[in-house]
Amino acid sequence: MATGDLFGIGVSGLLVAQRGLSTTGHNIANVNTEGYTRQRAEVVTRPAQAFGSGFIGTGAQVSTVRRVFDGFLVDQVRTNTTSAGYLERFHDFSSQLDTLLPDPNGNLTPALQGFFSALHDLADDPASIPARQVVLGEAQTLVSRFQLLDQRLRDARSAVNQELGAVVGEVNSITERIGELNRQIVVAEGSAGGQPANDLRDQRDELVRQLAERVDIIAFEQDGAGINITTGAGQALVVGSTVASLSVLGNPYDATRSEVGYTVAGVTSLISDAIRGGELGGVLAFREQVLDPAQNALGRIALGVASEVNGQHRLGADLNGQLGRDFFTPIGQLDPEVRPASDNTGAPPADITVSLSDVGALSTSDYRLDRTGGLYSLTRLSDNTSFNLSVFPGGPETVDGMTFALGAGNIADGDSFLIQPTRSAARGLGLALTDPAGVAAAAPIRTAAALGNTGGASVSIGAVNSPDNLVSINFTTATTFDVVDNTTGAALASGVSYAAGAPIRFNGWTVNVTGVPAAGDTFAVDHTITGAGAGNTGTGVVSTASVSAPDPNLTDPVTITFDDPPTTFTVGGATTGSPSAGVAYSSGSPVSFNGWTISISGVPAAGDVFTVEPNTNGVGDNRNALSIAALQTADTLENHGASFGDAYGQLVAEVGTVTQRAETSRVAQEVLLRQAVDARDAVSGVNLDEEAANLLRLQQAYQANARVLAVADEIFDFLIGAVGG
């Protein structure tokens, strides 16, 4: 055996120990480095030399320095990071609304309560100007509250836009760096004879994790080309060192609504819908699942308040005896937003008018109108229910309380329109009335029994018919029809001769029937929406209702005189309603003419006279104030399913439920993420005690190998001495 061999062995051991100490030192140095994977110097024996007596070892060497990691665990961390990023961001945004909407002082219900309480106070003292001023003041508070809440939702909307911009910027910078690292790693590993560039790979893995936090991705390693990354839906973000960037674009229907765009080969497409995870996914989901419905729901309540209060207010009389005007902004000025797609080709730009025909039937969804193959369809976006518009654009068509009509211009195939029936209503709501005397607390009519009456009958105080009453037009024969107000139960007319197209006017609306109706056919006017009975056999068609409530003859003086014998009465002065002579008397039954309904009860005598007259000087009358106040608890929204307060409660509960679900999932996801990180770190993390032990071990090895060198040296000296001596 040559002494040189022992030197060589000693030196190899020293080198191995040195490399080991360096690696351990590197591990200790990086104990707190994010994304660092502990490294280990792999030691192998050097090739042995064959001798006749067998193989003699030649020492040890470091074959490679490798990262201790498990690809599966790294993937686990990545997917859990994506879910955590999604839920975290969704929850962050949604919990803002979650505390805003039920805030005990700032929510909508105290403002609603204040308004309706003021109306009750006015009903207690209708002639009082201060009470009227309070009503207007509370109404202004209500309007401001709607606007304030809406503004907060709009703030959230711009925060979403900002967030999208910021996150997209981060995504682009991260993908850029991953592409660069892909290039560097290929170069570095190529020049190092295929040895892994451990620290560069750590950096790249950490960047991929950061990317996964922001958007859902699929990452896979390609031999010799680094790591390739696509979005969850498959759009390539990084291929080798080539990087595609995301961008922020305006929604084609609404330029102020930011969406995520993806550009490849110079073509940009919207991929918001395809992003389902990460912070981007969370922000987009919040906007679609929480913010849009919340703002729509708030708008719907605003529309409900405006439409119901205005409708009832117009049926009343103000302090000067004039019929009530609009109290809040009229519904006609709060029309649905119609947003044509930016790529519509119809020329000139088509204007579709969408008006609100029945606020009570509105949903909180947005809608999309499409033209495909010459056919028009409407899609309710909340549940993707599709409605075929068969009459439109030839005539107006009504869906979910909205009436669609085509204005000027043409719609081309492929054109589409986004319709937001309630989105901007809370913002647009205002107070139309400024004069306290203009509050219509009184009813425009009053009743009286003549002093000369000798019978014992009395007359009710009377009420004005609402155009929203459900009225049916029943054909008793093919040429005559009766009209019945099903809400009050009053017969409005009977035995009217049918003339096709002749106006039929009751309760402040006008319709006409055309065609050939058959006996037994019915037509309904419900909330001013008209329809033919399902079992009709004739060809009669009812027009839409044009509304101008109340009845123009409402305040005409009318006398009801009992005939002899007093089983019938004759009505003088009435324009609307029939018959006017020989009307059968039934105690307590409703009697309706000229748009009002009264009832006479008791035993009248022949010649007894009851009058309905304008409520001149009737400043102490509170009937209409009571009717408006009663709207507080009336189920006016959601097809008679919810009051204003109920609808707001639903909104709060919905936002609360979604936030709660996100919170629960977020907590669960946090645990999953921690577990995944723990599992990864259990394999790849640096343990200082372990490294300390390694230090001791390697230090000893170093000392031992040095000793080998010393022995070799001694042997050599001894040999020289022996030979040379």
Added chain:
Amino acid sequence: MRIATSQMFSQGLNAILDQQAELTKTQIQIANGKKISAASDDPAGASRILGLREAVEITRQFQTNASAATSRLSLEDTVLDNVTNVLQRVRELALQGNNATLTSQDRQGLAVELEQRLDELLGLANTKDGNDEFLFGGFSTRTQPFAADGAGGFVYNGDQGQRRIQIAPAIRIADGNSGSEVFQAILNGNGTFRTADDPVNLGSGLIDAGDVVDPSSWIADNYTINFTTDSNFEVLDGTLTPIVTGPYDSGSVISFNGIQVAITGAPVAGDRFTVSPSARQDMFTTVQALATAFAAPDSDGAGAARLHNAANRALADLDQALENVRGVRAGIGGRLNAIETEQSVNADFELQLRADLSRAEDVDLAEVISRLNQQLVSLQAAQESFARLQNMTLFNFL
């Protein structure tokens, strides 16, 4: 299992942070006294709280409305109490003046007081409430309801409206009565018919107010009792057809068509008395008629009979007026009772709602504070174990 150093650190730290988050939540609950600070704490509860608060406020509003109605009805009752007193004084004056021993001057003195009482009555009918609105104008609360028409009569400028106040979800109660109902639309006579003498009678016949014996036989018509001679009369119906004839006997009743009247004194041939269906007459006209009768100088026997007949008529009319006011006041009392009942129902309901509200939103302090203590202990434990673990490293021994 192998643990990375960073893991030991982050696990210890996370444990502390989690405890702190829980602690903060509990602390906020204690500070606010409310279980729910965000809807997500309890979405159904948050919605229910909004509903309960609204219900509490509505109920309180009903109580406010009930108080307003009570005060207006009480005011009306007070006014009607005064009206009753005035009418009773007028009735006393009528009885006093009806005494045959009084001189013409005495009666004229009474007439002066009657005029004053009439003014008083008009003043009461034109009473204003605390809001400077007329109590008895119907809906026309800014229009003075009653005034003399300048021709000896009185006009009502109000209407027959009756305001209702909402005191419960389905209960609206009238907070007053129109002037027409209280002062104007009063049936005169005995409520069914009214007797009168012919102003040109020459005899001293006095007719009483009469009675209804059999309401089903009564036929409303204008009847005339005509004295054909000093001792014979006939009763003519509206077509001047005699339906009863007979000899006159002072004080005995004359019966026809289900009613009876009595005539006393000495009518002479040609004297007439009328029996006509009761008509509506305001109480001011009643008092005015009495004052006019008392103011007229009495001369002969016929004049005295005219006076006494007028006084009798006024007494009957006054009784009707008093009865009418009594009826209205009974109605007011009934409504005040109903309001009081409803107020206590509302108060109970509000109490119930508040209890529900408190259950839904208030924290159970005992529970929360014991939770806080538990959490404090846990946090302390987490902190101590963290500090100790961080101290343990092999490097300490190298």
